[in-house]
Amino acid sequence: MNRRDFFAVLGGGVVVMLVEDEMLAQETGGGRGGRRAQPQNLNAWLHIGETGIVTVFSGKVEVGQNARTSLTQAVAEELRAPVSSIHMVLADTDLTPYDMGTVGSMTTPLMWPVMRRAAAAARETLVDLASQKWMVERSTVQVADGKVSAGSRSAGFGELTHGETLTRTIPANVALAPATEWKIAGTSLPKVNARDIVTGAQRYTYDRKAPGMLYAKVLRPPSFGATLLSLDSAATEAIPGVKVLREGDFVGVTATDSSRAERAVATLKAEWKPLVAETTSKDVYAYFKQNAQGAAAGPGLTAYTVAYIAHVPLEPRSALAEWKDGKLTVWTGSQRPFGVRSELAEHFGIPEENVRVIVPDTGSGYGGKHDGEAAYEAARLAKATGQPVKRDWTREEEMTWAYFRPGGLIEVAGKLNLDGTLAEWEMHNYNSGPSGLKTPYDVANKTEEMHQSKSPLRQGSYRGLAGTANHFARESYMDELAHSAGIDPLEFRLKNARNERLRAVLQAAAVKFGWKDRKKTPGRGFGISGGFEKGSYVANCVEVNAVNGAVKVVRVVEAFECGAIVNPEHLRNQVEGAVAMGMGGALFEHVDFAGNRILTNRLSRYRVPRFADMPVIESVLLDRRDLPSAGAGETPIMGIAPAIGNAIFDATAQRIRALPMMPDKLSAGSNSALA
Amino acid sequence: MAKITELNVNGSRRTLDADSDRTLLSVLREDLDLTGTKYGCGEGQCAACTVLVDGTPTKSCLTKVGAVAGKRIVTIEGLAAGGQLHPMQEAFIEADAMQCGWCTPGMILGAVGLLQRTPHPTDAEIVSGMNGHICRCGTYSRVTHAIHLAAGKGGHA
Numbered sequence: 001m002n003r004r005d006f007f008a009v010l011g012g013g014v015v016v017m018l019v020e021d022e023m024l025a026q027e028t029g030g031g032r033g034g035r036r037a038q039p040q041n042l043n044a045w046l047h048i049g050e051t052g053i054v055t056v057f058s059g060k061v062e063v064g065q066n067a068r069t070s071l072t073q074a075v076a077e078e079l080r081a082p083v084s085s086i087h088m089v090l091a092d093t094d095l096t097p098y099d100m101g102t103v104g105s106m107t108t109p110l111m112w113p114v115m116r117r118a119a120a121a122a123r124e125t126l127v128d129l130a131s132q133k134w135m136v137e138r139s140t141v142q143v144a145d146g147k148v149s150a151g152s153r154s155a156g157f158g159e160l161t162h163g164e165t166l167t168r169t170i171p172a173n174v175a176l177a178p179a180t181e182w183k184i185a186g187t188s189l190p191k192v193n194a195r196d197i198v199t200g201a202q203r204y205t206y207d208r209k210a211p212g213m214l215y216a217k218v219l220r221p222p223s224f225g226a227t228l229l230s231l232d233s234a235a236t237e238a239i240p241g242v243k244v245l246r247e248g249d250f251v252g253v254t255a256t257d258s259s260r261a262e263r264a265v266a267t268l269k270a271e272w273k274p275l276v277a278e279t280t281s282k283d284v285y286a287y288f289k290q291n292a293q294g295a296a297a298g299p300g301l302t303a304y305t306v307a308y309i310a311h312v313p314l315e316p317r318s319a320l321a322e323w324k325d326g327k328l329t330v331w332t333g334s335q336r337p338f339g340v341r342s343e344l345a346e347h348f349g350i351p352e353e354n355v356r357v358i359v360p361d362t363g364s365g366y367g368g369k370h371d372g373e374a375a376y377e378a379a380r381l382a383k384a385t386g387q388p389v390k391r392d393w394t395r396e397e398e399m400t401w402a403y404f405r406p407g408g409l410i411e412v413a414g415k416l417n418l419d420g421t422l423a424e425w426e427m428h429n430y431n432s433g434p435s436g437l438k439t440p441y442d443v444a445n446k447t448e449e450m451h452q453s454k455s456p457l458r459q460g461s462y463r464g465l466a467g468t469a470n471h472f473a474r475e476s477y478m479d480e481l482a483h484s485a486g487i488d489p490l491e492f493r494l495k496n497a498r499n500e501r502l503r504a505v506l507q508a509a510a511v512k513f514g515w516k517d518r519k520k521t522p523g524r525g526f527g528i529s530g531g532f533e534k535g536s537y538v539a540n541c542v543e544v545n546a547v548n549g550a551v552k553v554v555r556v557v558e559a560f561e562c563g564a565i566v567n568p569e570h571l572r573n574q575v576e577g578a579v580a581m582g583m584g585g586a587l588f589e590h591v592d593f594a595g596n597r598i599l600t601n602r603l604s605r606y607r608v609p610r611f612a613d614m615p616v617i618e619s620v621l622l623d624r625r626d627l628p629s630a631g632a633g634e635t636p637i638m639g640i641a642p643a644i645g646n647a648i649f650d651a652t653a654q655r656i657r658a659l660p661m662m663p664d665k666l667s668a669g670s671n672s673a674l675a
Numbered sequence: 676m677a678k679i680t681e682l683n684v685n686g687s688r689r690t691l692d693a694d695s696d697r698t699l700l701s702v703l704r705e706d707l708d709l710t711g712t713k714y715g716c717g718e719g720q721c722a723a724c725t726v727l728v729d730g731t732p733t734k735s736c737l738t739k740v741g742a743v744a745g746k747r748i749v750t751i752e753g754l755a756a757g758g759q760l761h762p763m764q765e766a767f768i769e770a771d772a773m774q775c776g777w778c779t780p781g782m783i784l785g786a787v788g789l790l791q792r793t794p795h796p797t798d799a800e801i802v803s804g805m806n807g808h809i810c811r812c813g814t815y816s817r818v819t820h821a822i823h824l825a826a827g828k829g830g831h832a
Contacts, residue, residue, distance in 0.1 A: 064775025064812050190768065197776035198764040198783060200711015200751035207710035215705075257705055259697050314715050314723060314777040314811045363713075363777030364811055395716040573771050573814065580813025603720035603809070611802045614815045 006167070009095075010047045010055060013161040014125055017045040017169045018118040042097040043172060044111075044118040046075065048126070052146065052158030054079060054086045058115065059099025060107050061091040061335055062193075062361040063369070065633050066570045067107050069192045071115050073567060077185040078119035078177065081146045081157065083192065091337045091359035101336035101370065103461060105534045105631025108566060112629060114172065116185075121170035129160050179564035179625040186625075188569035193361065205318040205333040205360050210388035213320070214243075215258040216381045217265040218391070219251035220401065223596035224458075225275030232269040239264050245384040252381045254389055279456050280594040281308065285409045288430040291454040297428045301411035302480070304473040306432055306659045307590035308407040308457055310600070312608055315363020316398040321378035322388040327354045332375040333362035340372030347376055348383070366581070367461035368402060399606060400598045404591055405462030406455060408432025410473035414443075420487050422496050427474065431455060433466025436638060439474060440532040441496040457593060463578075464634035467533040468585065468641060472659055475529035475642030480655065489528050489646065490515055497530070501561055501624075505539040506530045508620045509559035513541035523547045525651025529643040535630030536562035540579075540643035543615075546651040551662055553583060553613070553644060559620040560636050563627035575619040575636045582640035584609045587662045679740050684709065685753025695741025699733075700724045702740045703750060711751035711780045721809040725781035725788075726750050732788035751780035754787070763787050766825035767818075774812035782808050786822050795826050 006015045020041040046056040056075050062068040068088050076083050089095055091102075099111070123143050130148045131138040141150045148155050179186060196202040221228070231251060233244040241256045242264040251268065255261035279287040285305045289296050319332035328348065334340045337357040345352040362369065378391035393401075409430040415423045422443035429437055434450040482492035490510050497503050510516070510528065518526045523545055530539040543555040556579050565571055588607045592599040600606040641659055649655050677695040681688055684707060693702045703709040703726070715723030717736050724736040727749040754761045763783050766772070773779045782805070789796060789804040796804065801819050810818065 064773075066774070191771060191773070193776075194768045194771075194773065195760075197773055197779050198751075198760065198767050199755055200709075200780045202776060203710065204777065206714065207704070209708070258701055259694070312811055314721065314775070314809065315713070362775065364775035366811075392714070395714075395718075569771055573774065573817065576816060577774055577813035580815060581811070602718060603716045604718055608809055608811060609813065609815075610809060611806045611815050611819070614802075617816055 006047060007165045011049050012163060012165050013047055013049040014122065014164055015045060015047050015167045016118055016122040016125055017167065018043045018114060018121060018172055019169055020172050043114045044097055046118050046122055048122060048157050048161050050158050050162045052085055052156045054081055054157070055089060056086060056115065057089045057096045058111060059091055059096040059338060060111050061102045061337065061359045063102065063335065063365040065574065066191055066567065067102065068361065069189055069570065070108065070112060070566050072192050073185045073189050074112050074115035075119040077182055078116045079123050080143045083184070083189060085146055093337050093341045094356045098338055101339060103335055103367065103370065105633045105635070108629050108631045109535060112566065113176065116176050117172055117174045120174045120176055121168065125168050126157060126160055130155065133160070185566060186564065188567055203360060204315055204363050205320065205331050206315050206363070206392055208320045208331050208360065209390070210320060210322055213388040213390050214254040214256065214385055215261045216378060216389050216391040217253045217261040218377055219253070219265055219268050219270060220397065221272045223274050225596055226272040229271040229273050236264050236267045239267070243385055245381055247380065252377060254381055254385050258392070275596055277594070277596045281590070281592045284407055284456060287456065288409045288453040292430050292451040293453065294451060296451060297411050301413045301426065301428070302477060302657070304410045304412065304476060304657045306408040306410070306469040306472060308404040308459070309585050309589040310399050310404055310591055310606060311366045311368030311402065311462060312399065313364040313366060313368055316395055317369065317374040317393040317402065318391065319374040319378040320388065320390050321375065321382040323382055326350070327356070328379055329356045329358070330375045330379055331358045331360055332372060333369055334359055334372055334375065335365045335369045336371070339370065340375050343372045344375060344379055348379070366463040367465065370461055395603060396601050400601045403458040403460035405465050406432045406459040408466070408469045410469060412473050412477040414477060414481055416481060416485055420485050420492060420495055429466065429470060432469040435465065436467030436470040436531065436533045440499055440502050442498050463581070464533065464637045467634060467638045468582070471529065471531045471638040472641045472645070475531065475639060476645050476657065479527070479642070479646040479649065493530055501537045502530055502532055504622060505537045505559040505561050508622060509539035509541045509557050512559065512618060512620045513557040515541055520650070523651055525647040525649070527643045527646030527650055529639040529646065531635070531639045533635045533638055536560065536632060536635040538635050538639045540639040542643040542647045544644060544647040544651055546648055551587070551648060553615040555616045556640065557618045557620065558636060559622065560632070561622035561624060562630040562632045564625045564629045565621060565623045566629050568621060571621055571632055572619050574632050576617045578636035579617050579640055580609050580614060582637040583613060585659060586641035586644050588660045590660050590663050677741060679744055682744065682748060683746065684748045685750060693740055695739060697740050698736055699726070699738040699740045699743055700735035703735060709750045709752050713777055713780060715778070715809065722785055722807045723778050723781040725784045727784055727788060730788070730791060732785045751784060754783065761787065762828040763825040766821040766828070769824060770817045770821035772814050772817035772821040774814055778808060778810045782810065782818055786818070786825065789822065790826055796822065
């Protein structure tokens, strides 16, 4: 977007751009000519309009984690503007600065301070304006509650910026208010878009339409990896209003309504050549080790396994694509709008400037929406038909053709000194990933290795994916060591943890739970776990009832610490949600596959947590105002599985070393109890 | 093929021209642009598509539009009266009983139906009444809290 365009789109006022360093700020401050006047290293920008409305631009996406609210708080805090005056434009590749993606719990540690700096710089710009207009000393100018004042003079932001078309480029190292002085940041500001959600007014991608739009369906092969031998589409193309596109193995159908498109795609006659399957969900753990790159660990370690699981975002993948004068615009629910822009530019052989990707607030992602499959399908059909095309994935497609959280094999060994401290530690992860592999406990002699392998399924990111797998193995094995040494599991962890932040969450969870006073009765068991990942610390205490092989999680306490808390209520919601979601992967979620087919391809065949599964969930949030804020989307999910497993062991003396722990026992439970 | 030409939705008579064997969900979303009613699974497992039909929570993904001709249909867009949110909508905001919000419209309508049957439900009655609704973000305990809040405010009205 050209700097002159800022004002063409938004009207007069003041624009503040934040760039990475001062030298580049000077180079780009005047606005270079050419097509990309926006600095390449632009982190954020905001506009204060002549009506006092503040429009803020960030490449992050809102997927339910409340980025829209927390970023609004960042701006309100530093700009000292009312929340209601702030309008947040997110994830539009033509309007917002480049962003690598809403991934890895990085919005809070990385984007949040950037937003604050942009707002602080804007506030200082307003002070400059007031000082010049009123001819007063800068130091006498105050900014508070959306007003600028000096002595008896006072003006709203809009009055001050009226008639201006001022742009400022500011380096990213502007000073910020310390957390101890926050007034809006650090409070439980309610979700800014809550009213739109409860009234149904919020338009997700799935809800978007364009005039003259066609609905698309795609012909799926019977198994993955199959190639298309022949296609007979004569009967399909004879249906009024239906068009068929074949490009290689891709076959898409468009029609004027979705029911017609669905009927049409069912009339295609295709012959597929299947790919020979290399393994199944039952045999995949041995397969991981056989196909490990580099040397695998020798025998004698304790093995844990983690199944592939599905994200099941309740809004499936969806896209609306439209071509105009060689330029493609796509609305799609992706966590990586700029990544999708690159994908599309590459697919169609056009410059990135000719692709615009807009991500409406999205019906969740959990790491499962990093790429642009639906966007590409919609765009190629829109190109072929010359009309806007909508491509909504079904639940079955979402559970079959999206990527999965990787399965993994993890092997652990450890030895203790006589005093119960760790003497040796060895841990190997095959396939699922390195995140959370390094132990937060103190041990001098350790080996921790990640072994890349071959995945029979499409695999990718997931909320705390490898962190969950590695914490499951480590915290379960720590429990095994504690029991072998006859030491209380909490005491054993504290004995081996010097890190104060880890000790603090373990102790906070234990106190809230009443760990020391717990009373074992038949069938009742208690488990604990601790962990660290992505700048934040977590500890869980769990109580289970295990009777006749059935397990009910009764109570979960989670202590969580992620530095200075940005929004306590939203953090609490995030922690509770992570516990609920984590229980699915811990107890019953698993993707079954054989013959290159996904067998768990529907919600009636793949169980996710429901009301009836919920324990009492209590959270303890440790607010460290002396530390920078870390993200909270992932770490709160990582310790729930081992804490449950350790509680099951406490109740039954059975050690379960596979996730999910109750794949069959619970699977007939609440899925059938529909309202 | 039989056609449906009129539906009673949110207190209005809406004219349309739809095959009567299409789902109520697709007609609401595509023909009437009432996109607050969400698709989640298409097999009645998640209840994101819940609407009220003559006051009863009904999964619109499993309901043929021909079966609801002449019945009173209420979608999430019709719950607030004259700009005033329904007590259940207010309670969901107050309890922060949502994250991504995709399940929320169905959840709210299911909860309104629950309070019509059981004005002051216990936790166990909420669990059994709402167990068909999936919230993948895991806000179940907050939804339960919201239902109690709404029950206290006469949310069955």
